[in-house]
Amino acid sequence: MNQGNEQKDELQALYLKIESLRNNGVKMKEIADWLDIAPSVLSSLYTTVLPNYIELSKTHPEEEALDSAxxxxxxxxxxxxxxQAQEMLLRLKDMKEVPIEPPINDSSILRLMDEIRQSAGKVEAIKGIYTSYSLSSSSEHLKMEPFLIAPREDHVRIGRISAYGETQWGFGIMPDPQNFHCMLNENQAPQLTLVTFYLQIPFFKSPRQLRGLYIGQDYNRNPVARRILLVKESESTGMEDFLGRASGLIAPGELTPEQQAYYDYTCQPGDCIKMCTVPSLHMDESDLIKEKKMLAL
Structure with missing residues (x-):
């Protein structure tokens, strides 16, 4: 076996071992402590580097795949x-897994899990790489972020590269032909900061644009709902193609004519609904009036 294959097998085994521990109830912090590494390093390794490397190594040389990941x-x-990969793998083999919990018997959760699996076969018309456009949380700039819709064997993988260069992952559900719901984590595991997207699917064989709404949090962790537009760039769902896309913020004075149309659609009054934290709550209608006044400032 050559060195490249040994490297691939070792890193893949490391990923599968971490995944096995996670699936059997071991927390990321516990794994990080066991390996004597920072939780943020383990999170980057498990959620980004190793899965991207495994995916890219299917079509690229080992070294190139690892460099890209x-x-x-x-x-x-x-x-x-x-x-350190070999040492980490050996140490993890000595780590005990938490006893498996009883199977889920909640019908609503089981239905959701089943819908996640079925959705993998429903997104052929909308799969690909997009650029998403929406209003920035911190300014009047147009936010431009690559967005991936990629069917896998048992789920639809959603990826987004934030305007600040952070790669985020999640999943999608398509309960009917007209609606596609996505959810991803804006943070690094073990932290969880959910962002949800609701996209309308037009009756086209391969639509160039997807319009919708998404709900996230502002910098003070207040809910914010925004209009969002996804413009298709490629039918590809390749990891290297997606990860090589640029993201960022575009100032109003730097917009192209096409981007100006996107800005006019997503960044006008009424395209963003905010909430804020109201001090000294009374739990009556006065709180509602106070919040609206604060938002108007």
Whole structure:
């Protein structure tokens, strides 16, 4: 076996072992403590570097795949990963798993899990790489972020590269032909900051645009709902193609004519609904009046 295959097998085994521990109830912090590494490093390794490397290595040389996977994070070096992978794997083999909990018997949760699996076969018309456009939380700029809709064997993988260069992952559900729901984590595991998207699916064989709404949090963790537009860039769902896309904020004075139309659609009054934290709550209608006054300031 050559060195490239050994490297791939070792890193894949490391990913599968972490996944097995996670699936059997072991927390990310516990795994990080066991390996004596920072939780943020383990999170980057498990949620970004290793899955991207495994996916890219199917179609690219091992070294190129690993280099591309590592480009998406800034807290893991190639030299350190390769020198410590074998030791980490050996240490994890000695880590005990938490006893498996009884099977889920809640019908609503089971239905949701089943819908996640079935959706993988429903998104052929909308799969691909998009650029999403929406209003920035911190300014009047147009936010431009690559967005991936990629069917997998048992789910629809959703990816987004934030305007600040952070790669985020989630899943999608398509309960009917006209609606597609996405959910992703804006944070790194074990932290969970959910963002949800509701997209309307037009009756086209391969629509160029998807319009919808999404709900996230502002910098003070207040809910914000915004209009969003997805413009298709490619039918590809390749990881390298997606990860190589640019993201960022575009000032109103720097918009192209096409981007101006996107800005006019997503960044006008009424395209964003905000909430704020009201001090000294009374739990009556006065709180509602106070919040609206605060938002108007």
């Amino acid at each position: 590592l480009m998406t994070v800034n807290n893991i070096s190639k030299k350190r990963l390769l020198s």
